[in-house]
Amino acid sequence: TADRQYPFMYSQCQAIHARSMYPCQDTPGVKSTYTAKIICPKPLTVLMSAIQTKHDVDTNTFYFEQTVAVPSYLMAIAVGHLVSYDISDRIRVWSEPSRHERCKYEFEETERALSAAEQLLGKYQWKRYDILVLPPSFPYTGMENPCMNFISPATLVGDRSLTWVIVHELTHSWTGNLVTNENWEHFWLNEGFTTFIEAKLLEILAKDNGEARRFHSAQGWEELESTIIEFGSTNPYTCLVYRLQNVDPDDAYNSTQYHKGAALLWFLEHDIVCSEVEFDQFLRSYVQKFSHRVLNTDDFIQYFELYFPQAKKVDWKLWLNTPGMPPITINFSTELERQCRQLAKQPSLISDAQMKLLNANQIVYLFNLLLNQKPSTITYDIIKQIDKNCQMNQYSNGDICYRWYQLCIRMKYIEVLEDIFKFLGENGEMKFLKPLYTEFKLSWPEMMPKVHEFFEEHKKYIHPLLVQQIEQRIGK
Numbered sequence: 250t251a252d253r254q255y256p257f258m259y260s261q262c263q264a265i266h267a268r269s270m271y272p273c274q275d276t277p278g279v280k281s282t283y284t285a286k287i288i289c290p291k292p293l294t295v296l297m298s299a300i301q302t303k304h305d306v307d308t309n310t311f312y313f314e315q316t317v318a319v320p321s322y323l324m325a326i327a328v329g330h331l332v333s334y335d336i337s338d339r340i341r342v343w344s345e346p347s348r349h350e351r352c353k354y355e356f357e358e359t360e361r362a363l364s365a366a367e368q369l370l371g372k373y374q375w376k377r378y379d380i381l382v383l384p385p386s387f388p389y390t391g392m393e394n395p396c397m398n399f400i401s402p403a404t405l406v407g408d409r410s411l412t413w414v415i416v417h418e419l420t421h422s423w424t425g426n427l428v429t430n431e432n433w434e435h436f437w438l439n440e441g442f443t444t445f446i447e448a449k450l451l452e453i454l455a456k457d458n459g460e461a462r463r464f465h466s467a468q469g470w471e472e473l474e475s476t477i478i479e480f481g482s483t484n485p486y487t488c489l490v491y492r493l494q495n496v497d498p499d500d501a502y503n504s505t506q507y508h509k510g511a512a513l514l515w516f517l518e519h520d521i522v523c524s525e526v527e528f529d530q531f532l533r534s535y536v537q538k539f540s541h542r543v544l545n546t547d548d549f550i551q552y553f554e555l556y557f558p559q560a561k562k563v564d565w566k567l568w569l570n571t572p573g574m575p576p577i578t579i580n581f582s583t584e585l586e587r588q589c590r591q592l593a594k595q596p597s598l599i600s601d602a603q604m605k606l607l608n609a610n611q612i613v614y615l616f617n618l619l620l621n622q623k624p625s626t627i628t629y630d631i632i633k634q635i636d637k638n639c640q641m642n643q644y645s646n647g648d649i650c651y652r653w654y655q656l657c658i659r660m661k662y663i664e665v666l667e668d669i670f671k672f673l674g675e676n677g678e679m680k681f682l683k684p685l686y687t688e689f690k691l692s693w694p695e696m697m698p699k700v701h702e703f704f705e706e707h708k709k710y711i712h713p714l715l716v717q718q719i720e721q722r723i724g725k
Contacts, residue, residue, distance in 0.1 A: 250329070250345060250384045251345045251347050251348055251384055251385065251402065252330065252345045252346060252347050254330060255292075255293060255329065255330040256293075256329075257327075257328070257329035257330075257345075257383075257384050258326075258327065258328045258329070259325075259326070259327040259328075259329075259383055259384075259387070259399065260324070260325050260326050260327070261325075261387075261388070261389070261392065261712070261714065262321060262322045262323070262324050262325065263322040263323075263392065264322060264433055264497075264498035264499055264502070265322070265433075265497070265498060265499075266322075266714075267321035267322060267324050268321075270324065270326075271324070273321045273324075274321070275321045275322075276320070276321070276432060277320040277321075277322060277429050277430055277431065277432060277433065277439075277543065278320070278429075278431040278432055278543050279320065279321070280318035280319055280320050280429070280541070280543070281318055281319070281321075282314075282315055282316055282317065282318050282319075283299065283313075283314075283315050283319075283324070284299075284312075284313065284314045284315075285297055285299065285311075285312070285313040285314075285326075286310060286311070286312050286313075287310070287311045287313070287326070287328075288308060288309065288310045288311075289309055289311070289328050290309065291309045292330060293309070293328050293329060293330055293331075294311075294328070294329065294330070294331045294343075295311040295326065295327070295328050296326070296327045296328075296331070296343060296379075296381055296397050297311075297313045297315075297325060297326050297327075297396075297397065298315065298319070298323055298324060298325040298326075298394035298395050298396055298397050299313040299314055299315035299395075299396055299397075300313065300314055300315070300316075300376055300377060300396060301313055302314050315395070315396070317374060317375060317395065317427075317541070318541060319395055319426065320429055320543075323393070323394055323395055323426060325392070325394035325397065325399065327381055327383070327397075327399070329345065329384075330345065330346070331343045331344065331345065331381075332344065332345075332346050332349050334349070334352075334353065336356060336357065336359050336360055337359075337360040339360075339363075339373075339376070339377050339378060340359050340360055340363065340377070340378050340379065340380070341377070341379045341380070342356050342359075342379070342380045342381075342382070343379065343380065343381045343382065344381070344382040345382070345384070348382055348402060348405060351405045351407070352380075352382055352405065354407070354409070355404065355405050355406075355407070355409060355411075356380060356415060358409070358412060358454065359378070359380070359415055359419070361454065362412075362415060362416050362419060362450060362454060363378055363419055365450050365453045365454060366416075366419060366420060366422070366423070366446075366450055368453075369446065369449065369450065369453075369529060369532065369533065370420075370423045370424075370446070370532065370533055370536050371423070371533055371536055371537060373422060374422075374427065374540075375395050375396050375422055375426075376396065377396050377397075378396070378398070378419060378422065379396060379397045379398070380397075380398050380400055380415070381397055381398070381399050381400065382400050382401075382402050382404075382405070383399055383400065383401065383402065384402070384677075385402055385403075385675065385676060385677045385678075385710075386677040386710055386711060386712055387399065387401050387402070387677060387678070387712070388677060388678060388679045388711075388712040388714055388715040389401065389678070389679060390403070390404070390414050390678060390680060391404075391414050391415075391417065391418040392418070393418045393419075393421030393422070393425055393426060395422065395426050398415075398418045398419065400414065400415070400418065401414075401678050403647040403648075403676065403678050403681070406609070406645065406646045406647070408609060408646075410608065410609035410610055410646065410648075411646075411648065412451075412454075413447060413451060413465065416447050416450050416451060416454070417443060417444065417447045420443045420446045420447050420450065421439070421443050423446075423536050423540075424438075424439065424442040424443045424446060424536070425439040425440075425442075425443060427536065427539075427540040427541060428442075428535070428536055428539040428540055428542070428544065429542070429543045429544075430543065430544070430545070431543040431544060431545045432493075432545075433493055433498040433501075434490055434491060434492060434493050434545075435490060435544075435545045435546050436498070436506045437489045437490065437505075437506040437509070437510035437513075437546075438510075438544065438545075438546065438549060439506075440506045440507040440510060441489070441506055441507060441509070441510015441511050441513065441514060442510065442514065442532075443507075444469060444507045444508060444510065444511040445510070445511040445514040445515065446532065447465075448461075448462045448465045448466050448469075448511070449462060449529075451465050460583050460584070460585060463581045463582070463583045463586070464581070464583045464585040464586055464610070464611075464614075465610075466511065466512075466515065466579075466581045467581035467582075467583065467586045467614065468610065468613065468614050468617070469507065469508040469511055469512075470508065470512065470579065470581060471614060471617040471618060471621060472504050472507075472508055472617065473504060473505065473507075473508035473509055473512070473574065474574065474621045475504075475617060475620060475621055476503050476504045476505055476508075477505075477573055477574055478621065479503075479684075479687070480503060480505075482572060482573035482574070483572050483573065484572055485572055486501045486503060486505065486572075487503070487505045487509075487572040487573055488505075488569065488570055488571065488572050489505070489506060489509055489510055489513065489546075489568065489569045489570075490546050490569045490570060499714060499718070500718075500721075509574075509575055512575045512579055513568050513569075513575070515579060516568075516575070516577065516579065517553070517563070520561075520577075521557070521560050521561050521563060522557055522560060527557075531553070531556050531557070534556065535549075535552060535556075538552060539552075546569060550565055564576070585608075585611055585614075586614065588606075588607065588611065589607070589611050589614045589615040589618060590618065592607075592615055593615055593618040593619055593622065596619060596626060596627060596631050596635065597630075597631045597634060599634075599635055599638060599639065600638050600639070601638050601639045601640060604638075604639045609646050609648070609649060612644075612646075612649050613646075613648045613649055613652060616649065616652035616653055616655075616656060617652060619656060620652060620655060620656060620659075627656060627659070627660060628660065629660045629661065629662060631660075632656060632657055632660045632662045633662065633664070636657075636662070636664070636665065641653055641665075642665075642668065647672075647676060647678065647681055650672055650681075651672070651680070651681040651684060651685060654668070654669045654672060654685055655684055655685060655688050657669065658685065658688040658689055658692055658693055659688060659692045659693075660692075661692070661693050661696075666696075669685065670703055672685075673685060673686075673703065673707070674703075674707050674710075677710065677711050677712060677715070679715050679718070682711070682715060682719060683715070683718060683719060683722065686700065686704065686719050686722060686723050687722045687723070689723070690722060690723045697723070700723065701723065701724075704719065704723070
């Protein structure tokens with residue numbers, strides 16, 4: 250935990266781990282309501298993905314009820330020494346005491362984001378939208394458990410540059426939690442829709458005529474390129490719809506379903522329907538049609554073609570069943586994006602003044618461009634110069650740090666090695682740890698004995714799901 254005073258317990262049921270908590274049909278295709286009665290020692294608090302109906306203070310017994318049917322992966326519980334504050338009459342933020350003040354600034358805009366989502370998608374149906382900031386061992390950026398979203402402490406960066414995490418998770422209140430993929434082979438219906446709508450909401454919140462949406466989508470495209478490079482362009486798990494016969498969904502999990510799915514929806518909106526207004530109306534109708542139900546990709550295609558009978562034909566197989574990058578390249582060019590591309594073309598000349606002109610998300614995008622660059626222009630001397638010119642140790646944003654450290658590992662920049670191990674020891678998020686351990690394996694094999702020693706010493710602080718995935722990449 251952050252405070253290291255009391256024990257902290259939390260669950261992570263996605264994708265197929267609810268069966269380890271209670272007997273169930275552990276598939277998103279089956280939904281149910283539930284009630285719970287949980288007793289815990291004082292002064293700990295119990296939270297669940299449900300509405301608290303009663304608290305017996307004498308026995309510290311908590312009672313919960315979830316009246317909206319949910320799939321098993323959205324069953325969630327957390328117990329810890331927690332404090333809270335209210336953002337609005339339906340939003341409360343929970344955290345360990347030491348993180349209380351940092352949460353207040355970071356999540357201040359949450360009610361505005363939730364209201365914007367309602368305008369686009371329809372009335373919020375879960376009564377409460379509460380947030381729990383978890384300990385550093387939480388392996389995900391966020392988890393959309395209804396009524397109580399789980400959020401990584403890495404979002405507390407002090408500049409609201411990771412507001413998109415909250416926007417993404419609250420969007421799941423409609424796409425995923427209400428409208429649910431029937432199994433994990435159709436996961437893109439969950440994450441692709443959510444990522445696409447998330448960018449729309451960021452545009453609404455920014456009030457910038459599309460700049461925020463396009464730049465955020467450009468970031469997603471670069472993330473997708475990184476994933477395709479890592480998995481390989483012929484890997485079946487880079488299809489939007491893939492087979493999971495005798496395969497654990499966690500082993501197939503990657504960002505393709507998020508960003509390739511969002512790219513498909515962008516293509517449908519801009520190239521097939523050719524009207525954002527009409528496509529927004531379709532999204533609202535889609536949510537209304539399939540709320541409290543499960544569906545597969547064929548159901549989506551059928552509804553789309555029924556809703557837009559005059560639309561141009563779509564090569565669904567090319568988009569859904571072909572591995573690698575999407576069949577077309579989408580131009581998300583914006584001024585924010587062009588500034589980053591210009592710097593990426595001349596990395597040896599990047600100065601501290603130039604870096605300070607970029608916002609945090611632009612720096613993330615710049616480093617992604619450098620990581621994906623083919624052929625790469627990055628050398629050891631350029632990394633050393635960027636470090637000296639830009640004082641890279643001043644950045645604490647994890648999204649910036651892990652990409653910077655990945656570049657450093659690739660160039661065997663030993664001057665920051667201890668900083669890298671410190672970062673690995675303090676963070677438990679999957680998107681940080683997997684790329685860094687993998688980069689050591691690929692780019693710095695002579696460092697692997699030290700990496701293995703460090704990992705063995707620190708894996709007790711890492712979530713077991715993530716430990717397993719790291720061991721698959723670097724060996725035991």
